[in-house]
Amino acid sequence: MDPEFAEVSDHDVTTITCVCGNTVSGEGLIQANAQGIPVHSGGNTPVPAGLAEWPEDEDLYTLCPSCGRVYSDTVVEETGTAPVALRVDVAHAPVAEAIRVHWELNA
């Protein structure tokens, strides 16, 4: 199978239109780590249960919480294309729990 690509403009991950049709202004997109787990972006505050730590190497990914496709921010920023890097199961732990915590904090 050929890799799937999301649509993206100007090397900007916030403009991704996921393969499933979701966008930032739709169901939203979430910053995640290389495993597709949503990360905590609250600076030096403790990492809430369920979320992953902000990656020290700043290797961030963008998770579509609607379908579980994950895109590499580095690839998007360097190439202006958004191939699907991996897929995670958004219906089950640990991703489902992390998404719930993320929206609670960002409501």
Ligand SMILES: [Zn+2]
């Ligand atoms: Zn999607």
